[in-house]
Amino acid sequence: MTSFLSDPVVQGYLEASMRLAMPIMLAALGGILAERAGVLNIALDGTMLAGSFVGFVITYLTGNLWLGVIAGMLAGALVGAVLALYAVLIGSNQVVVGVAINLLIVGATSFLYRTIFGVGTAQPRVTSFAPLELTALSDIPLIGPLLFHQAPIVYLGLALVPIVWIAMTRTSFGWQVAAVGEHPEAAETLGISVMRTRFICLLISGLLAGLGGAFLSLSATGIFIDNMTAGRGYIALAILVLGRRHPLGVFVAAILFGAADALQLRGQNLDIGLPYQAFLMFPYILTILVLILFAGKARNPAALGIPFHRDRPK
């Protein structure tokens, strides 16, 4: 068993699983806050794309990876703020705003990329994060390569799982978020500002989705390409359903998706008679299957998707 697990192919597979899980896990972790507070964050995909693009540009210009990561997170927070402006302050339909924001960012990143880098043939690149090996721990079979032979953002992401967990279940902020998402009128009566809580949740959601996006360009690839999230923000929404909006659940669900994604990447190189497109479809079909199995069972926060107006009776 140990020899199987220390096989380089298996180790590479486990590493890849985590690498592919990380962006959707980060976006989904932020999505927990947004949805628990009662706001559907359809804009996760665009938020990731913004983080991915801004992170890449800043690192390209400064040569500093961490500056890029921070800029990507801030870009994500900015998108979160725009969403909050509409979904919280104006009380617009959250789905319409989210979809419009996603389309806007696809166009904006594509336009700005051409503005900054021109339309030359050479693909601009940055040197992506090198794996940071925690030597003693990375030799542990199975969880060694999965957890401890990874780029620094992965450790950051893993640390965020218990942090979000504790924040949601053990702090007054977490309880306020839950109150706002379940019964905003009652929360408001108790002196909790529904709008402020939702605004903060969307900002944090933006920060985390931006981090997930920056991971794509700065850690997983070192390049930016048009629409590079390829629907990962929507997959993150399905991860939220599968993980029941719980940080641990989201973590496990994201790893499952990462493992499936890594499997399709490996599968494309195997000659087993299936066209490569069948493998490319796999994560999307898996997402649909997950929804078939779990969407009906999930219990949504009672106020999910419903705009709140303080001075207006329901």
Next chain:
Amino acid sequence: MTVLDTTTKNTAAAYSAFRPLLQGILPSTAAFLLALAAGAILIVFWGGNPVTAYAALADGAFGSWNSIAETLLRSIPLTFTGLAVAIAFRGGAFNVGAEGQLYIGGTAAAVVALWLPALPSYLLLPLMIAAAMGAGALWAGLAGMLKLRFGASELITTIMLTYVAIYLVSYLLRGPLQEAAGYLPQTDRLPSGARFASLITSTRLHMGFLVTLATVALTQFLLWRTVWGYRLRVTGINARAAMAAGMAVGGLSMSAFLTSGALAGLAGVMEVVGVQHRMIENLSPGFGYTGIIVALLGQTSPFGVLIAALLFAGLQVGATTMEAAAGVPATLTVIIQALVVLFLIGRPAIGQIARALRRS
């Protein structure tokens, strides 16, 4: 009760949010002009002159008979995807996957033409159109079934099915359906019977434009002058009320998905029989996504959709000229299109800010 999940409630809420907008075209026009102004700022940032750029854009869109014909040609798929999203929206569903249904529809039409090449045009074209509508309806109906049966949000499933559709089509065009020469991911040129006659000589505008106008009139009629349209709209506004009134909400919701998919499939067949004359891998530069914005700008009314589609068609066609003449990347149009919606739905903010100012 699965119909009454959050997205249904949402789209119903969205509809009522859009109701005030239905009065007059002023807000849509204002939003469009604001978005153009924002685009001008981006052109300056890019390092260009917005006046020359927009002049090139207008010239490319409406400057000659040929450019007008190109704009009308481009409005065909945008009208169909816009109608697709609008009909779904009216029935309480958010179809963000018209892009995938378009691809499936276009492919189905091409398969029919390759299978029955000897058929005369008057038989082949209707068959291709029927195949495209059927295939598009099937693809959207899958999402509808997943929503009604399993409570899976169509927001996610239609997007996921779009990726599946595009990879499926890619496989077919690189495998069983690939041209005999075997170079490009496309089918062989379709038989001459599988073509629309041109509408204005020496331009690419084809008879499909008349089909488009007829479909707009037909959907307008169906929505506002038939029992089905009435029930569909009631379901979209308030599914609970519709249910209480004894309407078969599930069936109505499903019919919204099917009609929506059929319309998106029509967008695909129009591109195949009218423009490409074969099925190709990059049939659509995002018509399905632009259709969402067309539907919203057109305030989910078929005539509004037509006007919005013409506007965006001009924008897209003109942008190509703008890129060639002034160098400004044509992707600017994607930004302008999305900003139109954000400005449109941001309208209540003006009132809120005014109220806040008065209070302080």
